[in-house]
Amino acid sequence: MSNDSIVVDGVTKNFTLRYHRTIKQITIAALRRQQISDTFPAVDDVTFSVEQGESVGLMGLNGSGKSTLLKLINGVMRPDAGKVQTRGRIAGLIATGAGFHPQLTGRENVFLNAAILGMSEAETNRKFDQIVEFADIGRFLETPVGHYSSGMFSRLGFAVAVHTESDIFLIDEVLAVGDRPFKKKCMARMEEIRKEGRTMFYVSHAAASVRKMCERVLVLEKGRLVFDGDVDEGIRYLQYDDDDNESVEEEDLDEELGADI
Amino acid sequence: MSTQSEHQPATSAANGASADGSVGQPVRVVDAPLAAPFSSAGLVDVFRRRYLLRLLVRKEISARYQGSLLGLLWSYVQPLVRFCMYFFVIGLVLGLHKNVPNFAIHMFSALVAVHYFTETFSNGTRSIVRNRSLVRKMAMPREMFPVSSCIVSAINSFPQLLILFVACVAVGWSPDAEAILAGILGIAIVTVLGVALALLFSAMNVFFRDFQNIVATFQLFTHWIVPMIYPYSKLAESSLGSGWFYYLYMSNPLTVAVLLVERCFWVPTALGQGTDPKIPADQSQVGFPVMPDHLMSLGWFMLFASLVILVLCQLAFRRLEGKFAERL
Numbered sequence: 290m291s292n293d294s295i296v297v298d299g300v301t302k303n304f305t306l307r308y309h310r311t312i313k314q315i316t317i318a319a320l321r322r323q324q325i326s327d328t329f330p331a332v333d334d335v336t337f338s339v340e341q342g343e344s345v346g347l348m349g350l351n352g353s354g355k356s357t358l359l360k361l362i363n364g365v366m367r368p369d370a371g372k373v374q375t376r377g378r379i380a381g382l383i384a385t386g387a388g389f390h391p392q393l394t395g396r397e398n399v400f401l402n403a404a405i406l407g408m409s410e411a412e413t414n415r416k417f418d419q420i421v422e423f424a425d426i427g428r429f430l431e432t433p434v435g436h437y438s439s440g441m442f443s444r445l446g447f448a449v450a451v452h453t454e455s456d457i458f459l460i461d462e463v464l465a466v467g468d469r470p471f472k473k474k475c476m477a478r479m480e481e482i483r484k485e486g487r488t489m490f491y492v493s494h495a496a497a498s499v500r501k502m503c504e505r506v507l508v509l510e511k512g513r514l515v516f517d518g519d520v521d522e523g524i525r526y527l528q529y530d531d532d533d534n535e536s537v538e539e540e541d542l543d544e545e546l547g548a549d550i
Numbered sequence: 551m552s553t554q555s556e557h558q559p560a561t562s563a564a565n566g567a568s569a570d571g572s573v574g575q576p577v578r579v580v581d582a583p584l585a586a587p588f589s590s591a592g593l594v595d596v597f598r599r600r601y602l603l604r605l606l607v608r609k610e611i612s613a614r615y616q617g618s619l620l621g622l623l624w625s626y627v628q629p630l631v632r633f634c635m636y637f638f639v640i641g642l643v644l645g646l647h648k649n650v651p652n653f654a655i656h657m658f659s660a661l662v663a664v665h666y667f668t669e670t671f672s673n674g675t676r677s678i679v680r681n682r683s684l685v686r687k688m689a690m691p692r693e694m695f696p697v698s699s700c701i702v703s704a705i706n707s708f709p710q711l712l713i714l715f716v717a718c719v720a721v722g723w724s725p726d727a728e729a730i731l732a733g734i735l736g737i738a739i740v741t742v743l744g745v746a747l748a749l750l751f752s753a754m755n756v757f758f759r760d761f762q763n764i765v766a767t768f769q770l771f772t773h774w775i776v777p778m779i780y781p782y783s784k785l786a787e788s789s790l791g792s793g794w795f796y797y798l799y800m801s802n803p804l805t806v807a808v809l810l811v812e813r814c815f816w817v818p819t820a821l822g823q824g825t826d827p828k829i830p831a832d833q834s835q836v837g838f839p840v841m842p843d844h845l846m847s848l849g850w851f852m853l854f855a856s857l858v859i860l861v862l863c864q865l866a867f868r869r870l871e872g873k874f875a876e877r878l
């Protein structure tokens with residue numbers, strides 16, 4: 290039996306750019322024979338598979354389709370062509386921030402979020418204290434998350450995701466807004482998750498943290514998968530490592546912290 | 551099948567060397583099939599994940615009246631004001647229900663059904679857009695949102711039903727078995743039809759927010775196209791009471807549902823109003839609560855038709871759902 294955890298087979302996702310939204314705009318555009326809309330592939334014929342327990346770094350420039358690929362893997366979006374298959378429960382955070390409802394309090398959101406991720410009431414109750422302790426947002430737990438700072442928002446989201454019994458764990462640059470102690474805590478926790486043999490999919494622009502967390506790197510370029518293989522080679526491919534002098538210190542700092550950019 | 555249904559993942563982590571040989575790494579054997587990450591069972595999945603549904607219902611109830619002093623009471627103010635207004639204008643000013651026994655019950659029973667329907671329809675239509683923060687980020691059966699809107703409307707309508715019940719008992723309600731069955735059938739039609747339309751319009755509303763305005767406009771009609779502020783007999787006697795208009799009128803499932811609910815609450819109270827309570831045969835008697843022939847069979851047919859509509863709307867929803875996350 291194969292031990293595939295994520296199989297992505299010839300997946301394409303097209304997005305529509307809409308130039309015109311109202312009937313008036315559409316009519317005028319049609320009369321002038323302008324294009325009404327334009328589609329482009331945000332993820333273009335991507336094929337790869339990930340084995341259970343592998344930890345994969347996904348890198349690429351802004352807008353190269355990393356978040357989109359993650360959304361396809363976790364089932365928020367459907368591919369226009371090709372097939373995505375996963376094994377087991379998926380948890381994680383996509384595009385900085387959890388799926389929280391801004392009107393609900395932190396506590397209510399923890400329960401709702403956990404339920405969406407597939408946790409039962411008993412399971413959530415059992416883990417609730419751990420989640421709250423990990424997020425460490427104090428009395429703000431009882432205020433609506435709409436009033437949270439962006440750091441607090443992603444702390445809580447990360448805390449829920451990280452305490453879910455999942456087989457696949459997706460992280461999309463959530464660490465970007467966390468403060469230093471929290472980043473450290475997150476990296477430690479991610480290390481643990483990795484040791485538990487869960488599949489990890491890590492999106493980051495920070496070469497240092499990818500080097501630390503991952504054993505394989507995928508590189509996207511305008512939606513195409515252009516590199517799949519060794520971490521150091523992948524980072525070299527992206528030319529993320531030709532540090533000019535000023536960024537060397539930063540990189541070192543990041544290295545030691547294992548931080549995200 | 552959903553890969554994220556509410557059970558413990560069947561996972562076991564055994565210690566040992568992993569496939570690529572790195573020592574000390576446990577091999578996690580996931581005892582689940584390789585499957586698409588999104589659920590494809592639609593409404594079936596919604597009822598499989600009842601805990602999540604319960605949380606969403608609770609969430610919607612608390613979110614709907616957040617920051618308002620009267621809170622849930624507001625869901626009574628509107629129907630009450632509407633009831634009083636209709637009663638005043640139609641009854642006391644126009645005097646249109648002189649010959650209708652227990653007109654207040656007639657109107658209120660219809661109003662409860664119609665209000666339940668319009669609440670489900672309009673709140674359901676906006677439900678996906680309102681929950682966009684969840685829809686954009688989390689994988690879940692999106693049918694959850696319109697369905698939870700329907701449940702919230704049902705919860706809000708229940709006390710109205712209770713008031714109606716008390717009022718009916720007060721004026722001498724003694725329903726026969728058919729009345730009870732008619733009531734259940736009527737509510738079932740409203741529920742199925744409300745959820746079906748909420749599904750379809752909530753999905754379309756993601757693409758064009760015009761749809762929530764279309765629904766709001768449509769609601770202006772709902773009170774007039776069902777026999778609520780006028781009795782069925784008025785329509786049947788009128789110049790429109792025969793021919794194509796009549797058939798068009800009766801082919802509206804909501805009309806039939808309202809008639810069924812009236813059959814349940816109003817007819818048994820009105821029957822006792824005649825000189826002799828035991829003479830339902832004389833339909834020409836003034837004030838006799840006239841209902842269409844074969845109302846029950848019509849009701850069953852409409853329930854079936856609503857279920858067909860529900861299936862079609864669910865299929866449409868499935869097709870549109872693939873693009874929700876990117877359009878919100």
Ligand SMILES: Nc1ncnc2c1ncn2[C@@H]1O[C@H](COP(=O)(O)OP(=O)(O)OP(=O)(O)O)[C@@H](O)[C@H]1O
Pocket residue numbers: 304305306331349350351352353354355356357358875876877
């Ligand atoms: N809902 C949407 N509608 C239309 N285009 C979109 C939508 N979401 C993303 N895109 C486009 O798809 C492309 C890929 O976006 P994506 O968010 O996947 O990039 P990314 O690799 O995650 O970038 P970053 O490093 O900045 O996070 C971008 O060009 C973006 O503009």
Ligand SMILES: [Mg+2]
Pocket residue numbers: 355356357384461
């Ligand atoms: Mg991104």
